[in-house]
Amino acid sequence: MLSFIIRRLSYGFLVLLGVLTVVFFIFNILPGDPARMMLGQRADQEAIDEINRELGLDKNLFAQYMLYLNDLSPISYHSKNAQDASYYSESKYGGYLFLELENSGIALKSPYLRKSYQTKKNVSSILFESLPETAVLAVAAILIASFFGIFLGLLSALQKDTWIDRLLLFIATSGMALPSFFVGIIFAWVFGFLLSDYTGLSMTGSLYEVDDLGRGEYINWANLVLPALTLGIRPLAVVIQLSRNSLLEVLSKDYIRTAKAKGLSSSKLIFKHAMQNALNPVITAISGMFASLMAGAVFVEIIFSWKGIGWEIVNALEKYDLPIVMGSVLIIAVIFVCINIIVDILYGVLDPRVRI
Amino acid sequence: MKKLSLKYILLFRSFSFSNWFILAILVIGVLAPFLANDKPIISIQNHNISFPFFSNEKYLENTAAFEVWPLIPYHSQSLDFKNMNSVGPFEEQVVPSLYYRHWLGTDELGRDLLAGLIHGCHTAIWVGFGAMAIALIIGVFLGGIAGYFGDSTYRIHKAKWISCLAFLLLTALFIPNLIPWNWAEIPFIEKATQTILFTMLFLFLSAVLYFILNRFQAYKKSISIPVDLIISRCIEIMETIPLLFLIIALSAIFSPSYWSLIGIIGISSWTSIAKFMRAEVLKIRQKDYVESGFALGLSNIQIMKNHVLPNALNPIYINLSFGIAAAILIEATLSFLGLGMGVEQVSWGSILASSRADYTSWWLAVYPGVLLFLTLYSLNQIGDKLSK
Numbered sequence: 001m002l003s004f005i006i007r008r009l010s011y012g013f014l015v016l017l018g019v020l021t022v023v024f025f026i027f028n029i030l031p032g033d034p035a036r037m038m039l040g041q042r043a044d045q046e047a048i049d050e051i052n053r054e055l056g057l058d059k060n061l062f063a064q065y066m067l068y069l070n071d072l073s074p075i076s077y078h079s080k081n082a083q084d085a086s087y088y089s090e091s092k093y094g095g096y097l098f099l100e101l102e103n104s105g106i107a108l109k110s111p112y113l114r115k116s117y118q119t120k121k122n123v124s125s126i127l128f129e130s131l132p133e134t135a136v137l138a139v140a141a142i143l144i145a146s147f148f149g150i151f152l153g154l155l156s157a158l159q160k161d162t163w164i165d166r167l168l169l170f171i172a173t174s175g176m177a178l179p180s181f182f183v184g185i186i187f188a189w190v191f192g193f194l195l196s197d198y199t200g201l202s203m204t205g206s207l208y209e210v211d212d213l214g215r216g217e218y219i220n221w222a223n224l225v226l227p228a229l230t231l232g233i234r235p236l237a238v239v240i241q242l243s244r245n246s247l248l249e250v251l252s253k254d255y256i257r258t259a260k261a262k263g264l265s266s267s268k269l270i271f272k273h274a275m276q277n278a279l280n281p282v283i284t285a286i287s288g289m290f291a292s293l294m295a296g297a298v299f300v301e302i303i304f305s306w307k308g309i310g311w312e313i314v315n316a317l318e319k320y321d322l323p324i325v326m327g328s329v330l331i332i333a334v335i336f337v338c339i340n341i342i343v344d345i346l347y348g349v350l351d352p353r354v355r356i
Numbered sequence: 357m358k359k360l361s362l363k364y365i366l367l368f369r370s371f372s373f374s375n376w377f378i379l380a381i382l383v384i385g386v387l388a389p390f391l392a393n394d395k396p397i398i399s400i401q402n403h404n405i406s407f408p409f410f411s412n413e414k415y416l417e418n419t420a421a422f423e424v425w426p427l428i429p430y431h432s433q434s435l436d437f438k439n440m441n442s443v444g445p446f447e448e449q450v451v452p453s454l455y456y457r458h459w460l461g462t463d464e465l466g467r468d469l470l471a472g473l474i475h476g477c478h479t480a481i482w483v484g485f486g487a488m489a490i491a492l493i494i495g496v497f498l499g500g501i502a503g504y505f506g507d508s509t510y511r512i513h514k515a516k517w518i519s520c521l522a523f524l525l526l527t528a529l530f531i532p533n534l535i536p537w538n539w540a541e542i543p544f545i546e547k548a549t550q551t552i553l554f555t556m557l558f559l560f561l562s563a564v565l566y567f568i569l570n571r572f573q574a575y576k577k578s579i580s581i582p583v584d585l586i587i588s589r590c591i592e593i594m595e596t597i598p599l600l601f602l603i604i605a606l607s608a609i610f611s612p613s614y615w616s617l618i619g620i621i622g623i624s625s626w627t628s629i630a631k632f633m634r635a636e637v638l639k640i641r642q643k644d645y646v647e648s649g650f651a652l653g654l655s656n657i658q659i660m661k662n663h664v665l666p667n668a669l670n671p672i673y674i675n676l677s678f679g680i681a682a683a684i685l686i687e688a689t690l691s692f693l694g695l696g697m698g699v700e701q702v703s704w705g706s707i708l709a710s711s712r713a714d715y716t717s718w719w720l721a722v723y724p725g726v727l728l729f730l731t732l733y734s735l736n737q738i739g740d741k742l743s744k
Contacts, residue, residue: 015596179725179728185711329601
């Protein structure tokens, strides 16, 4: 078991390294001049050179890659020369130098995702603000999808081949084909615009809103409804189909027939014997969907101006703010890898038949 | 699983709504320039037959001539200044006759929506099929190799392996090293010559290394290369980077055009095909006929080409239907974000995006959205039906 976990973790680490490499080279082949973006068109050459030196942009691509890896690694090498790009300063990196050599040092720090070109804020602090918003959205969508999905899947399996079953299957298959931006526009238009007097919802809005009276930020839960519904449609369709098929498969098993012959009440039969076994693949699928939802929320966030990670990425791409884009892609990749590892390990623990 | 044969497609056997719908989209997409255009197809005046449709010159209205016009007398880019600012399908329109009516309304600049949707079909099927063709080639190749060779069948001499690895490492380390920070300012010829010269040098160096190593007995031993492991890790890396972000980043690098979009979607969505192919080839490799092929002394390439590939492709074709749906969806989403093919090419996604500016013009959201939905639904249904 321990060797399995270690192997899985090291694979995850390798995958992350690969992702890091791909992301770095994709974004650093982009034509563009960050220094000019930061200082404006009328900056003098000296100031631009200064910025390039500070960011390490005057070095070749491979050296830049090494610098980036050094910035991300928790244990990193730093020079003591203030002219170098890897110069250690407390305000920049945080952490502390635990090994000091003559003109260099080795520091222990949290991964440094660099600063935004535009706002000069730390990328990690920007992500720290936007990640929870996306997470709330994804969790709400997953809750909607799993709650209604399992219920409707159960209904559909119990009413097999009736009109309810066919209707639900039709809804599920069309839910798979509905593009989220189309649904988002329609939902925003119908519920946030046409019927907004009755629903009390607005077309756009984020989780944290600034109070008009100047009492600071407050949480507006009503804004969550439409984005979460929009984002939840595709997972809902998947969960309905999956739980229906899984339940039908379990219901045809021998032990269900035995339980029926024993004279068990149908509610006990379904909830105690069938559901528990049928839900295993559904729960695995739901946990797998969570990570892809975090990445897939881009359109929903843009349509509803939800200030999450996808909104941040698209905004940053428009302004050519590469550190934010790279940081967000990396964060989502880390979440993806972590969830995959956890699911694999849990699968190994829960189901003894799985060979690990 | 149904055997996907040409007969099944050509005889329209058991055609349902979704099959007919996709067929209609295909026909409309291919014939789009003939169906909606602002130039007549044939124009006859004073016994001179001309085809203004095929010339790039601007067509001057000529009432004296005999003309054959397309079904809809608007191109997706032609502006109707009399019907600007989003005129609805049921509103009063300033048109000379019923033939010139905008049946589905116009957008903010007075472009006909129906013409836009028809030209959008063209975009959607080109991008969908083109991207899937690229993904199919990459996926079948990599997945097939991973499944066929596995982790322990592909054996080469240690000397060859080491020199290959040395070449790859040298290139991977030094080519980025060559790229200076002002890379964009250097002329292309210089970049190309530098890269090619250094690659040749590394090739030469690794060849020298091979001949030196080959003299030692210890390096003549053959070792197995974990092909499957390497390709599986690559697939995992590709899957971990959110597909959408990858495509958004790539489309920000390349200038927006038709072909670059097809290429981008193609090279980012081969992973699922590769996974299917790998699983299928792994299954086929256990079969007796592959074993007997080995016994007959057939080469790897012969077995792969004649025995494994034809048997492995059927499930891949079925999954293509889902793949095309996904590619069309990605194209629409990119255009929706304004990262698609630029303003010249119309797409369902870009029409949907234009509806966001003005919520009162519902027709700009509903028609392209419903069309997109029906296309994706039909493609998914076809895929479902074939896989049963």
